[in-house]
Amino acid sequence: DSGVTQTPKHLITATGQRVTLRCSPRSGDLSVYWYQQSLDQGLQFLIHYYNGEERAKGNILERFSAQQFPDLHSELNLSSLELGDSALYFCASSVESRGAPYEQYFGPGTRLTVT
Amino acid sequence: TQLLEQSPQFLSIQEGENLTVYCNSSSVFSSLQWYRQEPGEGPVLLVTVVTGGEVKKLKRLTFQFGDARKDSSLHITAAQTGDTGLYLCAGDVSNAGKSTFGDGTTLTVKP
Numbered sequence: 769d770s771g772v773t774q775t776p777k778h779l780i781t782a783t784g785q786r787v788t789l790r791c792s793p794r795s796g797d798l799s800v801y802w803y804q805q806s807l808d809q810g811l812q813f814l815i816h817y818y819n820g821e822e823r824a825k826g827n828i829l830e831r832f833s834a835q836q837f838p839d840l841h842s843e844l845n846l847s848s849l850e851l852g853d854s855a856l857y858f859c860a861s862s863v864e865s866r867g868a869p870y871e872q873y874f875g876p877g878t879r880l881t882v883t
Numbered sequence: 884t885q886l887l888e889q890s891p892q893f894l895s896i897q898e899g900e901n902l903t904v905y906c907n908s909s910s911v912f913s914s915l916q917w918y919r920q921e922p923g924e925g926p927v928l929l930v931t932v933v934t935g936g937e938v939k940k941l942k943r944l945t946f947q948f949g950d951a952r953k954d955s956s957l958h959i960t961a962a963q964t965g966d967t968g969l970y971l972c973a974g975d976v977s978n979a980g981k982s983t984f985g986d987g988t989t990l991t992v993k994p
Contacts, residue, residue: 770925811926811971811984824981858925870975870982871916874925
């Protein structure tokens with residue numbers, strides 16, 4: 769158990785819908801990262817938040833957004849869903865944003881299926 | 884263009900054999916991590932290497948960081964079926980707040 773929690777574990781929804789994925793980092797970790805993992809594209813970095821502020825963006829679609837709240841939990845919002853958004857979405861947390869190795873601790877993931 | 888190239892992509896061996904997988908880049912990394920992932924689960928951190936030439940051992944696993952900090956290798960001695968999984972390397976080029984992951988090596992250890 770990494771200490772990172774993600775809910776829900778599974779999500780099935782239809783095209784065009786909007787969903788919210790939730791992540792709680794390990795106690796004491798200020799950084800939260802979101803990744804998408806699909807069969808044909810490996811683990812793709814989406815976005816990084818540190819202590820409530822956006823720190824880095826990857827190839828995140830405009831239909832996707834995220835935020836980190838004062839209690840450090842984070843939410844990833846996916847809207848206007850398409851079939852190609854079906855994937856595993858992972859959240860990871862780490863202690864620091866800069867100046868230290870990026871040792872990330874991953875949650876169990878949310879499996880999103882868009883039908 | 885993939886920043887981190889991992890090879891081989893797939894590896895299937897018998898229990899008891901040794902193996903080495905590689906993680907290569909043309910960029911210099913401030914640090915590099917190795918993770919192991921099982922199907923449907925999140926990656927689990929195995930090790931971080933920071934210093935060029937560094938060697939770290941974790942039981943039967945030996946990790947090496949290249950002198951120039953552009954590449955790394957993972958050697959497993961006497962592989963066991965429990966070593967089966969996807970091995971990912973990840974690194975940050977410029978302390979920019981994001982890690983780049985390689986596509987991984989899928990290892991299957993057969994009994």
